[in-house]
Amino acid sequence: MNSVYRLLEKVIDGYVSVMDRISPGWSAKNSSRVREWKLMAYAFSRSKIGVVGGAMVAVVVILSVVGPAIAWEPYWVYKSVANPELWLHPPCLLPECSRAPVLGTDEWGRDIVAMSLYGFRISLVISLLVVLLGAPLGVFLGLLSGYRGGLVDEVIMRLTDVFIAFPGLILAIAFASVLPRRIRELLEALPVLRDSLSFAFGLRPQEYGQLAALISVWFAMVIVWWPGYARIVRGSVLSVKELPFIEAAKLIGIPEHKILLKHILPNVLSPVIVMMTFDLATATLFAAALSFLGLGPQEPVPELGFMISKAATYFPERSWHVVLYFGTLLLLIALGWNLLGDALRDILDPRTRRAIEFRGE
Amino acid sequence: MSALITVEDLKKYFGVRGSFTKKVRAVDGVSFSIARGETLGVVGESGCGKTTLGKTVLRLYEPTSGRIYFDGKDVTKLRGDELKEFRRNTQMVFQDPHTSLNPRLTIAETLLEPLKEHGVDVGDAEAYLVKQLETVGLSAEHLYRYPHELSGGQKQRVAILRAILLKPKFVVLDEPTSSLDVSVQAQILELLKSLQKSHNLTYMFISHDIAVVKYMSDRMAVMYLGKIAELGDSDSVFTNPLHPYSSALISSVPVPDPRTARSRARVKPRGEPPSPINPPSGCRFHPRCPHVMSVCRAREPPLAEVDSKRQVACWLYIKQ
Numbered sequence: 137m138n139s140v141y142r143l144l145e146k147v148i149d150g151y152v153s154v155m156d157r158i159s160p161g162w163s164a165k166n167s168s169r170v171r172e173w174k175l176m177a178y179a180f181s182r183s184k185i186g187v188v189g190g191a192m193v194a195v196v197v198i199l200s201v202v203g204p205a206i207a208w209e210p211y212w213v214y215k216s217v218a219n220p221e222l223w224l225h226p227p228c229l230l231p232e233c234s235r236a237p238v239l240g241t242d243e244w245g246r247d248i249v250a251m252s253l254y255g256f257r258i259s260l261v262i263s264l265l266v267v268l269l270g271a272p273l274g275v276f277l278g279l280l281s282g283y284r285g286g287l288v289d290e291v292i293m294r295l296t297d298v299f300i301a302f303p304g305l306i307l308a309i310a311f312a313s314v315l316p317r318r319i320r321e322l323l324e325a326l327p328v329l330r331d332s333l334s335f336a337f338g339l340r341p342q343e344y345g346q347l348a349a350l351i352s353v354w355f356a357m358v359i360v361w362w363p364g365y366a367r368i369v370r371g372s373v374l375s376v377k378e379l380p381f382i383e384a385a386k387l388i389g390i391p392e393h394k395i396l397l398k399h400i401l402p403n404v405l406s407p408v409i410v411m412m413t414f415d416l417a418t419a420t421l422f423a424a425a426l427s428f429l430g431l432g433p434q435e436p437v438p439e440l441g442f443m444i445s446k447a448a449t450y451f452p453e454r455s456w457h458v459v460l461y462f463g464t465l466l467l468l469i470a471l472g473w474n475l476l477g478d479a480l481r482d483i484l485d486p487r488t489r490r491a492i493e494f495r496g497e
Numbered sequence: 498m499s500a501l502i503t504v505e506d507l508k509k510y511f512g513v514r515g516s517f518t519k520k521v522r523a524v525d526g527v528s529f530s531i532a533r534g535e536t537l538g539v540v541g542e543s544g545c546g547k548t549t550l551g552k553t554v555l556r557l558y559e560p561t562s563g564r565i566y567f568d569g570k571d572v573t574k575l576r577g578d579e580l581k582e583f584r585r586n587t588q589m590v591f592q593d594p595h596t597s598l599n600p601r602l603t604i605a606e607t608l609l610e611p612l613k614e615h616g617v618d619v620g621d622a623e624a625y626l627v628k629q630l631e632t633v634g635l636s637a638e639h640l641y642r643y644p645h646e647l648s649g650g651q652k653q654r655v656a657i658l659r660a661i662l663l664k665p666k667f668v669v670l671d672e673p674t675s676s677l678d679v680s681v682q683a684q685i686l687e688l689l690k691s692l693q694k695s696h697n698l699t700y701m702f703i704s705h706d707i708a709v710v711k712y713m714s715d716r717m718a719v720m721y722l723g724k725i726a727e728l729g730d731s732d733s734v735f736t737n738p739l740h741p742y743s744s745a746l747i748s749s750v751p752v753p754d755p756r757t758a759r760s761r762a763r764v765k766p767r768g769e770p771p772s773p774i775n776p777p778s779g780c781r782f783h784p785r786c787p788h789v790m791s792v793c794r795a796r797e798p799p800l801a802e803v804d805s806k807r808q809v810a811c812w813l814y815i816k817q
Contacts, residue, residue, distance in 0.1 A: 389584035
C-alpha cells in the first residue's frame with residue numbers, strides 16, 4: 137500500500153464516519169459502494185500519470201484559490217512609471233540585483249510571479265465556468281436526443297452540427313464587439329452580481345469593464361463547447377437505452393424523467409467526466425488564446441494570455457522571460473489536466489480498472 | 498377457468514432504416530388466450546418473434562394492430578394511471594441477468610424502486626426486503642451488494658424477485674434460464690414453479706428450448722416467422738406434433754440414449770428461415786416443408802382447430 141492510497145483512504149473513511157453520524161447505519165448499507173470507491177482510489181494511486189497529474193492540478197487549484205490573497209504585489213500599481221529600471225527587468229538570481237524580483241518583471245515593473253497568482257485564478261475560473269455550463273447543457277440535450285430519438289433527435293443533432301461547424305474564434309470576436317458594453321451596463325445595475333463575480337475572478341470591483349470582457353469570452357466559449365458533450369452522451373444513451381434494465385424500469389411504470397436521471401444518466405457519466413477533465417485544459421488554453429488576441433480583459437488585468445501578448449512586442453530581446461514564464465505555466469496547467477484525464481479514463485472504465493487492480497496484487 | 502390474457506390478431510411491425518415501405522413483420526397476426534394460473538409456453542427459433550410477442554403483450558412495444566385483453570379489459574390503448582395499474586399487474590423476467598439490473602444501483606435500491614413508485618407501504622423496508630430475498634433463495638448479505646458482486650443465477654433471482662415484488666398476476670418469462678449454467682437452470686425453473694403456486698401467477702414462458710417449455714408449461718404455442726404454427730396441450734404437442742415445423746423442432750431435441758437416437762426418424766427442414774421483411778407467399782413454412790403441396794404456395798393456412806385441445810395452421814389438416 138502506497139502513501140497516496142493511504143491518504144485517499146483516510147479521506148474516504150472520514151467521509152464514511154461523517155455520513156454514519158448523520159444517518160446511523162449508512163456505512164452498513166453502503167459498504168459495497170465504499171469498497172468500490174477504495175478500489176478506484178487504489179487504482180488511481182497505482183497510476184503514475186494520475187498521481188503526477190493530480191498533484192499538478194492540486195497545486196494549480198490551491199494557488200488559484202489562495203493566489204489573489206497571498207500575491208505580494210497588487211496588479212494595479214504601475215511601478216515602472218516611478219522606477220524605470222524595473223521595466224522588463226530580466227530574471228536575476230545573483231546577490232547584486234536583490235532589489236528586483238527573482239524571475240523578473242513585466243513592462244509595468246510588476247513581479248511576474250505575483251502576477252501569475254492572479255492569472256491562475258482567472259484561468260481556472262473561466263475554464264470551470266465554461267465546462268460547468270457547457271457540459272450540463274450538452275449532457276441534457278444529448279440525453280433528450282438519444283432517448284427520444286426520431287424528430288427530437290434529428291433537430292438536436294442538426295443544431296449540434298451547426299454549432300460544431302461554427303468557428304469559436306469568429307464568434308468570440310463578434311461577441312467582443314457587441315456584448316461587453318451590455319454586460320457592463322448590467323453589472324452597473326446589479327452591484328451584488330458585480331461584486332461576487334469580481335471576487336470569483338480575484339479582481340477589484342472597479343474593474344468591472346474587464347469583467348464584462350471575460351464574461352463575453354465565457355459566453356462565446358460555452359456556445360461552441362456544449363456540442364461535444366451532446367454528441368458523446370447521445371452515443372452512450374443509444375447503447376444504454378436498449379438494455380433490459382431500462383425496459384424493466386419501463387415495465388415497473390417509472391416515468392420517463394426518472395428513467396433518464398436514475399437509470400441512464402449514471403451509466404453514461406464516465407466519458408463525460410473524462411471529457412470535462414480534458415476540456416478544463418482546452419478551455420484554459422482557448423481562453424488564454426482569446427486574451428492573447430485582445431478579445432479578453434485589458435490593462436491592468438494580468439490574464440496569462442494577455443501577459444504573453446503584451447510581452448510579444450519586445451520579444452525576444454527584453455521580454456523572453458515573461459513569454460517563457462507564462463507560456464510554461466499554461467503548458468503545465470494543460471498537462472496536469474490531461475494527465476489526470478488520462479488516468480480517470482482508465483479508472484472509470486470497470487474493465488481497465490480491474491486490470492490495474494490485478495497488476496497491483 | 499376464465500382467461501386472464503386474451504390476444505386477438507396482434508401485429509407488431511418494425512420500420513426498416515432507410516426505407517418507408519419495408520417492414521419487419523416480427524409478430525404478424527397472433528391470437529391466443531392464457532387462463533388464470535396457467536403457463537403458456539412459446540417456442541420457436543431465434544428471430545421468430547417470440548420475444549417481440551412477449552414485449553408487445555406487456556405494452557413495452559406499441560402494437561401495430563390487434564387487441565390485448567387483460568382480465569377482460571382492453572389494455573391496447575391504456576394511458577396514464579390505468580397503464581400504471583396494468584404495469585403493476587404484469588411483469589417480465591429477461592433473458593440476460595447481467596444486463597437486466599442497473600449496474601449503478603445496489604440490490605436494495607433496485608428492489609425498493611417498484612415499491613416506491615407504486616406507493617406500497619411495507620413498514621421496515623430492510624426487514625421486508627430480507628424476507629422477500631429469502632423467498633427466492635437469497636439472504637440479507639446480498640441486500641447492499643452491487644449486481645457485479647453476484648453470480649448469474651443470483652442476479653436472475655433478484656430479477657425474478659423484482660418482477661413479483663408488486664404481486665403481479667401475469668409474468669412474461671423471456672428465456673429466463675438460457676444464459677445460465679445447466680445446474681442453475683434447473684434451480685431457477687424450480688423456483689419459478691414454486692413461486693407460481695405460492696403467488697398464484699400466470700406465466701407466458703418464452704424459450705427456444707422445446708424440452709424446457711414442455712417441462713414448464715401447460716399449453717404450448719409453436720411460432721414460426723411471426724405466426725403461431727401450432728397451439729395445444731404441451732404433452733400432446735410434444736409427443737404427437739402435427740405441424741411439420743413442430744415435428745422438426747421436437748426431433749431436434751437430443752435424446753440421452755444413443756440407440757433410441759439412432760432409431761428415431763429425424764425431420765430436418767431444408768435451408769434457412771426466410772426474412773421476416775419479405776415472408777414467402779402462402780404458408781410461410783412452405784419453402785422448407787417436406788410435405789409441401791400446391792395449395793401451400795398459394796394460400797396461407799388459418800389456425801384451425803383439429804380437436805378440442807389443438808389448433809394447427811397447416812393445409813394437411815384442413816379439409817377443403
